[in-house]
Amino acid sequence: MKILEVKDVNKRFGGLKALSEVNLSVEENTVHAIIGPNGAGKSTLLNCLVGKLIPDTGSVMFNGQSVLGRAPHEINQMGISRVFQTPEIFGDLTVMENMMIPCFAKRDGAFELNAISSVQSQKDIIEHAEHVLDDMNMLDKRHMVASAMSRGDKRRLEIGMCLSQEPRLLLLDEPTAGMARADTNNTIDLLKEIKSKRDITIVIIEHDMHVVFSLAERITVLAQGTPLVEDTPENIKGHPKVREAYLGESSGH
Amino acid sequence: MFGLDKKDTMLLLLVAALTALAPFLLNPFPEGSALAQFNAGYPDLMQRFVIFGIFAIGFNILFGLTGYLSFGHAAFLGVGSYAAVWMFKLLSMNVLPAIVLAVVMSGLFALLIGYVSLRRSGIYFSILTLAFAQMMFALAYSVLTPITGGETGLQLALDDPRILDGGVETGGNIPVPGLFGMEMRDSVQLELGAWVFTFNFGYYFAAVVMLIAFYIAIRIFRSPFGMMLRAIKANQQRLNYTGLNTRPYTLAAFVISGMYAGLAGALMASMDPLAGAERMFWTASGEVVLMTILGGVGTLIGPILGAGAIKYMENIISKINSDILHNWFAFLPDGLEDLLVTLVYPFIGKGWHLTLGIIFMLVVIFLPGGLVEGGQRVARLFKSKKTDSSAAKPQTEPGE
Secondary structure, eight states: OEEEEEEEEEEEETTEEEEEEEEEEEETTOEEEEEOOTTSSHHHHHHHHHTSSOOSEEEEEETTEEOTTOOHHHHHHHTEEEEOSSOOOOTTSBHHHHHHHHHHHHHHOSOOOOOSSOGGGOHHHHHHHHHHHHHTTOGGGTTSBGGGSOHHHHHHHHHHHHHTTOOSEEEEESTTTTOOHHHHHHHHHHHHHHHHHSOOEEEEEOSOHHHHHHHOSEEEEEETTEEEEEEOHHHHHHOHHHIIIIITTTTTO | OTTOOHHHHHHHHHHHHHHHTHHHHTOOSOTTSGGGGGOOOSHHHHHHHHHHHHHHHHHHHHHHHHOOOOSOTHHHHHHHHHHHHHHHHHTOSBHHHHHHHHHHHHHHHHHHHHHHHTTSOHHHHHHHHHHHHHHHHHIIIIITHHHHOGGGOEEOOTTOOOGGGTTOOOTTSOOOOEETTEETTOEEEEEETTEEEEEEHHHHHHHHHHHHHHHHHHHHHHSHHHHHHHHHHHOHHHHHTTTOOHHHHHHHHHHHHHHHHHHHHHHHHHHSOEEOGGGGSHHHHHHHHHHHHHHOTTOSSHHHHHHHHHHHHHHHGGGOOHHHHHHHTTTSOHHHHHHHHHHHGGGSGGGHHHHHHHHHHHHHHHOTTHHHHHHHHHHHHHHHHHHHHHOOOOOOOOOO
């Protein structure tokens, strides 16, 4: 089953054509990577999926429903969670509080005026949050202020926060950007483990070919706002058009 | 206790004890002594301490938790005062209906103003709230004179209907606000040697209201709702992408803090049944911002301390005049005395704003966490001294 279907999406910023005639379909329970050189429109496409941008034309269907015109929080409630390029967490709050917030969003919806009962009395939320933290091997850090953690741990926490909502689709925007090789490998292992443990579809935007070829089952190559090819990693590696548009330019990989 | 953990219960009990004993604590100097002018234990000022405490506690729920800086909160204080005085005029001199209407009305105004202003954040939000408050001030001052009394303010009159009090004989005097037979101005004086302590019913009534307001604020701080508000301050974008709609959260916080302001306004009108437009002026809005920052933004007790500190300076330092200064420095040679008086004079009396400004600058630069941070530092200093003397163990305690 196709969980995400993008059809004929166009997006212009003034004179710049960021996306033109983008078509993309993602099979449920796969890891689908979107690669492409800088300025290819990867982030614009992702922003169209999560409600930050609205395409000029075209449709974006998630699980049979259109996401266009919906606010980011509504799209999240439909089952799409997003991880940012630089980890976006609640820096002033503790790790445990960071983890509890998505649990509340999952349980109570987009708004709940729960101003009288104390946070400590929400046993089910605490249990769930601790369980996810344990899964992420972060339970010992739960009283830490989140901003005091290392970048790798922040990334781990952010992914954990997304997973606590049991999303059907997880979007990752360059999850290893700016990471040392060891942290990158840890992140790859973490994502592999996540994938093996549950039914989840992952769409990943990535520069690092090492990450892409370690994780992806399908790859879409984007260049100048248009998808060039979509294929398996093996076929992409040898594809002449791809070498020309992308791999040729970054021979280091 | 009351659904609070041990630390919060201790804090609530501490504030309760301080407010209950305030007539003693604020009057440490014997009557007639040179220092008696530093006594703050008279009803009028004590009432102001707790009323502005309520105002600041409510403001802190918005500013301290969500980080949205409203520059127009005095508008809700004014709405509360007008609503309360109208209840005194129309219904009864009992303060309860006045308080209820004031809270409801200020809540409605906050809903409307918040709905519009919260479409923007940061400086734009502050400017929008400021604009709304100044419009309301202008309306109250001139256009709406039949409702607000305009320049002279809204006052009680002998021939007000007072429907519920119909049968009560006023004896030709305008009645005063009260609560089931007790009048807000009722006071009992206790003389102990040279000391005189005043226990005022109005003060204790306002103090009980403040304790309830403080208790509710603690519950809000510790609730999932309070956590969401802190998350808005920490990272609004993440919250949106976590499936939470931030708009109703900020609006709820805005309305709650507006209702606190209305409550404070109603209590002001209860102590002195008069409401004027100047209560809504932008300087009054700025004052509550100062109180909150001076005490400690986002802390529970900070706003109460800040309100107390500012109201104390406003009322005590402004009363010092040059004669008093000459008295203080009388023991010095004449030339030196005059020099000192000349140097200190700009900071007292009407110059109290100058003193406040300097203290405010010092606090913001050296104690960004306000008076609460100052208190914590002192406490830590004592703690580390104790452990130093008891055992020479290494000091690697994490900061609180």
